Amino acid sequence: MSDSNSLFTPQELREWQLALAEADRYNIFCHCRKCDREWVASTQVPCTCGSTNIEYIACWQFPDD
Template identity: 60%
Template sequence: MTEPHSYLSPEELQAWRLSLQEANRNNIFCYCRRCHREWVASDQVACLCGSKDVEYIACWQFPDG
């Protein structure tokens, strides 16, 4: 299987991925569909109730305002 064509060099792609990781640090809104708990985390983790049915949204995607 070949890699999809990218307009970024391998170095630019790595830098872009690192910037997304940094933007997500302590910045992922998590919502449990089972118990309705909400929290902010750095990774996509299961809920404290044990459910893995969790919605994840990067907070930086929300507009300021």
């Protein structure tokens, strides 16, 4: 989609992108593939079991209900 077909003005698009980046920065759902532990963190950290085989999902991707 070209900029001329965008639903947002350039400023609105920048604000939307910043809001998503902020949500990503502080709300990361983490799932350890080794021990199945789940937690929310602000950074991509290893599991307390020592595994670095972690699935990271930005929390904004989950519905609010």
